[in-house]
Amino acid sequence: MKVLKFGGSSVAQPDRIRGIVNILKGYYASGDHFTVVFSAFGGVTDSLIEMSALAARGDDRYGQLFQEFADRHQSAINDLLTDDRLRDETAGQMRRSHEVLKNLLYGIFLVREASPRTMDYVLSFGERSSSYIITQCMQQAGIPAEYLDARRILKTDKTFGNAKVAFDKSYDKIREHYREHPQVQVVTGFIASAKGGLTTTLGRGGSDYTASLLAAGLDASAIEIWTDVSGVLTADPRRVKKAFTIPRMTYAEAMEMSHFGAKVIYPPTLMPALQKRIPLYIKNTFEPDFPGTKVSEESDKNGVAVRGISSINDVALCTVSGTGMFGVPGIAGRIFGSLAVAGINVILITQGSSEHAISFAVQPTAADRAKEAVEDAFAFEIERGVVNRVKVEKDLSVVAIIGENMRYQPGISGRLFRALGKNGINAVAIAQGSSELNVSVVISREDETKALNALHEAFFLSDYKTLHLFIIGVGLIGGTLLKQIEQQNAYLRERRGMEVKVVGLANTKKMLFDAEGIDLASWKKRLVASELTTDLPVFVGRMRSLNLSNSIFVDNTADDKIASFYESILDDSISISTPNKIATSSGYLQYQRLKNIADKRGVQFRYETNVGAGLPVISTLRDLIDSGDRINKIEGVLSGSLSYIFNNFDGSRPFAEIVREAKDKGFTEPDPRIDLSGKDVARKILILGRETGIPLDPEHVSVEGFLPEGAMEAKSVDGFFSVLEENGDYFAELQQRAAADGKALRMIATLEGEEATVGVQAVGNDNPFYTLSGSDNMIVFTSDRYRVRPLVVRGPGAGAEVTAAGVFAEIIQIGSSLS
Ligand SMILES: NC(=O)c1ccc[n+]([C@@H]2O[C@H](COP(=O)([O-])OP(=O)(O)OC[C@H]3O[C@@H](n4cnc5c(N)ncnc54)[C@H](O)[C@@H]3O)[C@@H](O)[C@H]2O)c1
């Protein structure tokens, strides 16, 4: 015998009832013995409570609600029952039954009172109506169904609203009834009866309880709880999109999950069945073939450590502390005794072994009473200053990882706190049940969703990590980056367990946010259509308030204003990757501060593309230094655009034309004057100097320009090009002079000791820079270990694809370091 139970949401509309009758037909056809319990139609219990309350207040609008109730059931009958005889019979029966309810409500209206006892009777009409109608539907479908009013078999005391079951008596009645009734029994959930036939109800989780009692009485082989979700999920799917069904779990795990608010089952009411070790299945009425979740006593020690992740959304933490607590027995007893007397439920307790303080979490509505109760109990100590007043912190949540196997696996809490820490989530208090069934962490309420997602990614192998990108600047580099991400996402997901979602975008005009991820095939259209005007503080504020796990900020502009936000972004535990050199090449103190904040927060500030674009220049330098090498000299051609310009300037075409070509190929800065003036190269050698540990500031780099006079005074980029055109001869002469000696022009940056210089040189074929072509950069490191033959990094050092790829690689590296 199996006991099936369908909750209110499963029978909210006629369509769904048809679906259920179909499921039951399948059971019947398979020859399985079963009995089935129903709740009231979804929403009906609430409406019965509301109409009684109105009536009790003397408000005649209860009549309207009653009419809606009656109509709803009649229309379900008309919709579901096509057999004339059955329909008329059912409609008549319901009319008579509802007439009783109507009179009852009128009675409440007259006496202005709805006692718990009356209420239980009123509420019984919900389950009685639904179960009766569905019984008739089952009959119509050819199932020999029989309606069973549970008041006949379930016996309780007279605690109306939450009656105590007389187990043995009920089990006897159940067995007796089922012995005499071979038909499929369709049972009203939630209701029972006390001596004298008085109607009672079973309290929270009522219909589950009915099913459990039946299962225990009948020694059933299984209980199936049919609901509107696919079993128990690894986390609340409204908060964690990637939550999935837990295929099997133990009773103990199910208890923990439900304690932390997994609404699917309410295990306390399932105790009668669980004591008999009857397995429990949670199934989805929308997806009847899906296996759902099996809850049983089977545990497998090799199974996953963490079964699920859960949370309690709103708690307050009260802390009792003071010197008078140390080594004094009975303190905890007095604290919790006083809370018990005040009727306050404690959600979580933690005490450090220094015994200096005890914290406990309660519902926020109980916090003030808890404070008062404990302060009363310790009035004497507080007066003498040996115990402090109770500190109350609100707006907190508890997140918990749950699983029986945690106790066999080391490293679980390490992973837990790492995932929280990497996301900048502060643990206010920590508790571990001594059963090791759960580890609970109290955190700020606004971090709850972020924490749940970060933990889900950290503990479920089948889950992949989602990086949330906020990108400012969608020009050449930014646009190319978005294209690369779009193309590579499937690979990253499959092979690296990582998904990159762009959730914030901005150009100079518009900005756009979508926490679900902006579709990278249509981002341009959406950005243009966005109603949000770009505003940097708002962009950064939005990034903070969205508070998504694994957030990364990417600055693809050349703007100098954005760098001033880096500090607060890093401070919010958000990593940064940027090709923009402003932050790293402006004031040394700012550069240093950014590095310190990133270290302090355990996040990353990355800018490899600042030098040599995608070439591994900064990382190479860092590896040398970290492994104990000493840098003696760095020499380099550090400008992709100038490299391209000098490599192509052979006198056959004007200089200005080649500069324009370099710009069109995406090698120059948005403002090419930055390149041509040597400023861009100066920034790069400055950055390399800083990376070697020299506290250089921009004025320490001496730059010898090569432009004709007046070029840098031009008011605009166009004006600048005009000057270049007017000075064609000047550049031609530069080129010819070098060519005459068999030399080539190169802008070379040098760092030797603390001396940083930049200038154009004519180099001969004995110089390693002579052979460069295209937009090549070449960086030559001479160090203690690379003394005779230096270490060289060489390759294209500018351009959209290589630069964007460098940023992309950093994003992936940052992602790998998260959780
Ligand atoms: N082009 C390269 O080869 C290369 C190589 C390494 C580093 N970089 C660096 O990459 C960065 C971007 O270069 P690019 O070639 O893509 O330039 P770009 O001009 O094509 O793109 C920059 C984009 O940023 C936007 N922008 C500027 N200020 C903004 C603001 N305040 N808010 C929002 N958007 C803003 C601009 O509208 C533009 O679309 C620069 O810092 C550059 O130094 C470029």
Ligand SMILES: N[C@@H](CCO)C(=O)O
């Ligand atoms: N404008 C830069 C891009 C790389 O930072 C260059 O020409 O090298």
Ligand code: NA
């Ligand atoms: Na680089």
